[in-house]
Amino acid sequence: MPGDGIGPEVMTEVRKVIAWLAEHRDVHFDVSEDLVGGAAYDVHGVPLHDDTMAKAQAADAVLLGAVGGPKYDTLDFSLKPERGLLRLRKEMDLFANLRPAQCFDALADFSSLKRDVVAGLDIVIVRELTSGSYFGEPRGIFKEGNERVGINTHRYTESEIERAARAAFELARRRSNRVCSMEKANVMEAGVLWRDVVTEVHQADYADVELSHMYADNGAMQLVRAPKQFDVILTDNLFGDILSDCAAMLTGSLGMLPSASLGAPMENGRPKALYEPVHGSAPDIAGQGKANPTACVLSFAMALRYSFDLGAEATRIETAVEKVLADGVRTADLLQAEGDTAVSTTQMGDAIVAAL
Amino acid sequence: MPGDGIGPEVMTEVRKVIAWLAEHRDVHFDVSEDLVGGAAYDVHGVPLHDDTMAKAQAADAVLLGAVGGPKYDTLDFSLKPERGLLRLRKEMDLFANLRPAQCFDALADFSSLKRDVVAGLDIVIVRELTSGSYFGEPRGIFKEGNERVGINTHRYTESEIERAARAAFELARRRSNRVCSMEKANVMEAGVLWRDVVTEVHQADYADVELSHMYADNGAMQLVRAPKQFDVILTDNLFGDILSDCAAMLTGSLGMLPSASLGAPMENGRPKALYEPVHGSAPDIAGQGKANPTACVLSFAMALRYSFDLGAEATRIETAVEKVLADGVRTADLLQAEGDTAVSTTQMGDAIVAAL
Ligand SMILES: CC(C)[C@H](C(=O)O)[C@@H](O)C(=O)O
Ligand SMILES: CC(C)[C@H](C(=O)O)[C@@H](O)C(=O)O
Numbered sequence: 001m002p003g004d005g006i007g008p009e010v011m012t013e014v015r016k017v018i019a020w021l022a023e024h025r026d027v028h029f030d031v032s033e034d035l036v037g038g039a040a041y042d043v044h045g046v047p048l049h050d051d052t053m054a055k056a057q058a059a060d061a062v063l064l065g066a067v068g069g070p071k072y073d074t075l076d077f078s079l080k081p082e083r084g085l086l087r088l089r090k091e092m093d094l095f096a097n098l099r100p101a102q103c104f105d106a107l108a109d110f111s112s113l114k115r116d117v118v119a120g121l122d123i124v125i126v127r128e129l130t131s132g133s134y135f136g137e138p139r140g141i142f143k144e145g146n147e148r149v150g151i152n153t154h155r156y157t158e159s160e161i162e163r164a165a166r167a168a169f170e171l172a173r174r175r176s177n178r179v180c181s182m183e184k185a186n187v188m189e190a191g192v193l194w195r196d197v198v199t200e201v202h203q204a205d206y207a208d209v210e211l212s213h214m215y216a217d218n219g220a221m222q223l224v225r226a227p228k229q230f231d232v233i234l235t236d237n238l239f240g241d242i243l244s245d246c247a248a249m250l251t252g253s254l255g256m257l258p259s260a261s262l263g264a265p266m267e268n269g270r271p272k273a274l275y276e277p278v279h280g281s282a283p284d285i286a287g288q289g290k291a292n293p294t295a296c297v298l299s300f301a302m303a304l305r306y307s308f309d310l311g312a313e314a315t316r317i318e319t320a321v322e323k324v325l326a327d328g329v330r331t332a333d334l335l336q337a338e339g340d341t342a343v344s345t346t347q348m349g350d351a352i353v354a355a356l
Numbered sequence: 357m358p359g360d361g362i363g364p365e366v367m368t369e370v371r372k373v374i375a376w377l378a379e380h381r382d383v384h385f386d387v388s389e390d391l392v393g394g395a396a397y398d399v400h401g402v403p404l405h406d407d408t409m410a411k412a413q414a415a416d417a418v419l420l421g422a423v424g425g426p427k428y429d430t431l432d433f434s435l436k437p438e439r440g441l442l443r444l445r446k447e448m449d450l451f452a453n454l455r456p457a458q459c460f461d462a463l464a465d466f467s468s469l470k471r472d473v474v475a476g477l478d479i480v481i482v483r484e485l486t487s488g489s490y491f492g493e494p495r496g497i498f499k500e501g502n503e504r505v506g507i508n509t510h511r512y513t514e515s516e517i518e519r520a521a522r523a524a525f526e527l528a529r530r531r532s533n534r535v536c537s538m539e540k541a542n543v544m545e546a547g548v549l550w551r552d553v554v555t556e557v558h559q560a561d562y563a564d565v566e567l568s569h570m571y572a573d574n575g576a577m578q579l580v581r582a583p584k585q586f587d588v589i590l591t592d593n594l595f596g597d598i599l600s601d602c603a604a605m606l607t608g609s610l611g612m613l614p615s616a617s618l619g620a621p622m623e624n625g626r627p628k629a630l631y632e633p634v635h636g637s638a639p640d641i642a643g644q645g646k647a648n649p650t651a652c653v654l655s656f657a658m659a660l661r662y663s664f665d666l667g668a669e670a671t672r673i674e675t676a677v678e679k680v681l682a683d684g685v686r687t688a689d690l691l692q693a694e695g696d697t698a699v700s701t702t703q704m705g706d707a708i709v710a711a712l
Contacts, residue, residue: 150549193506217601245573
């Protein structure tokens with residue numbers, strides 16, 4: 001689902017990687033395309049058509065470009081492009097959003113942070129994605145006396161917290177074995193429950209993993225101060241939205257960062273899954289061939305690893321991307337010095353395929 | 357109200373500045389001291405005694421050190437030190453929390469961000485402080501079937517948004533005349549109302565101020581990427597908690613940052629007001645004479661400016677602080693190179709008084 005803005009452009013480059021895998025590695029995918037976000041609204045009058053929803057549910061993995069754009073700003077809340085993405089997340093029950101914030105060596109100088117603060121950074125935020133303030137009821141804009149009131153509900157059940165926590169602990173075991181859980185237990189009861197449940201799950205089944213807790217405001221500070229202190233960060237939907245974007249920006253190269261949103265295993269054993277680049281639809285550069293397709297290509301690599309048990313092929317793609325960077329190939333978002341010249345979206349895609 | 361952790365230590369240094377003003381500037385304050393947070397709990401069994409609340413209501417200004425500490429982590433939610441501070445904010449109706457994030461020239465290298473990204477940084481976050489997820493009802497941990505549910509309510513009325521917006525626009529007029537309002541209008545109805553009301557207030561009374569809107573996740577990214585693009589940032593209680601801490605850390609010197617929380621004018625024309633350093637209670641260094649008292653001294657300077665119409669005296673203190681920094685006097689939190697030696701909390705306070 002290419003979606004809006006630069007979505008279609010970056011998705012085109014992923015197609016080249018898929019073609020390369022078929023030709024050179026005998027790995028074949030049955031790919032179909034459909035509309036989401038503003039693109040779906042333009043055709044169907046809704047940001048996600050029921051047929052598209054059904055196709056997503058039946059797929060082994062969904063790869064999404066991006067949604068949203070100023071053209072849709074004045075639409076009614078229920079028709080906004082974002083609702084299409086949120087419906088996918090909710091109905092596919094994709095509760096564990098994995099957002100790696102990784103600093104590529106060749107790009108460490110590109111961060112607004114000092115090189116030694118971010119070089120070698122490799123953390124993952126596990127963001128709960130199907131509950132909390134994004135979905136809690138009651139919600140809406142109501143009339144109260146003679147004024148309006150805007151209401152959203154931050155709401156988490158024990159089992160919702162538990163399954164997100166398990167995803168974080170499992171991930172930590174395959175990494176540096178450390179989880180830091182972030183909430184505002186000092187001011188919100190939902191945070192108190194979050195901390196309790198995470199602690200219980202830890203004690204019951206993951207005592208081997210190192211667990212710490214941090215208030216989310218301090219978490220934002222620590223991410224800016226010394227991000228390498230973390231391994232896996234576990235947090236809720238709304239805090240995760242802010243903190244993962246903050247973490248992503250530390251790396252200085254948003255155009256490089258993939259994400260995976262995973263749910264429960266389907267009958268075939270594969271998890272429900274949606275993969276998408278962390279960058280948005282970037283309407284300001286859409287259609288100009290300036291977008292960096294790498295985040296979308298790396299999102300596809302995550303799909304190979306998490307949905308199709310093709311970890312070796314995923315690594316192959318990641319290595320190709322690193323080689324391209326080391327060779328100095330740069331899209332416009334990665335230019336550093338005046339006089340550096342940028343390659344186009346297409347050229348970047350071609351360079352990755354050539355490196356493969 | 358010195359409060360907990362390093363609160364009492366930093367407050368002691370403010371006393372010296374108050375004494376200096378009496379002696380050398382013939383400016384006299386009627387100062388009384390009381391307990392808040394864990395310190396109040398230890399004595400009264402509650403984090404804020406009713407008598408203290410009444411004294412705060414009657415005061416022209418409250419200066420607070422910090423609240424909280426691990427000793428109180430297991431206390432029932434309603435008894436936590438933070439509840440004392442939140443009660444003060446709520447009952448004094450301190451809706452406008454002003455948090456400057458200012459990068460002192462002498463300390464620019466101390467940031468984890470590159471010098472050119474933060475040198476000269478001077479932004480203010482106006483955080484709504486009496487509503488939103490911190491106070492909305494229903495709230496609590498409830499039983500639902502056989503599991504617990506944690507609930508908090510993100511709730512804003514039109515008039516709550518309006519008065520915070522006015523505070524931001526008024527402040528912007530005295531600065532660079534630009535306000536950027538942050539919410540998640542793309543996913544939360546409360547954010548839609550927030551954006552609507554801010555836009556209405558702007559059109560009606562502040563069309564001369566430059567207004568922009570940004571999603572809060574993008575706001576976190578932009579703060580890390582290029583914080584100097586902002587002048588005044590307007591946001592709600594919970595986003596403000598995270599974003600202002602993120603902004604504070606950009607400066608690299610949390611021990612330097614003051615804040616003011618302002619309410620409606622009292623009968624004497626002064627606004628209800630509470631001033632506090634942005635840093636917390638820092639239990640790890642409490643009682644060791646390591647704390648930096650500057651943020652608390654600068655919070656007192658803000659009190660002079662906003663509560664007592666003593667802007668010239670406030671500037672005098674701020675200039676003294678800058679001189680002390682330029683002279684290389686550093687508390688432990690501001691040490692950069694190995695071999696640098698730190699002055700104690702007391703010595704820093706004395707240095708500021710000497711510079712005065
Ligand atoms: C596009 C938007 C709905 C989304 C969110 O708020 O979750 C985005 O910011 C993200 O983080 O994936
Ligand atoms: C101590 C705590 C209650 C407080 C808050 O969450 O508002 C603090 O983090 C702050 O930002 O002033």
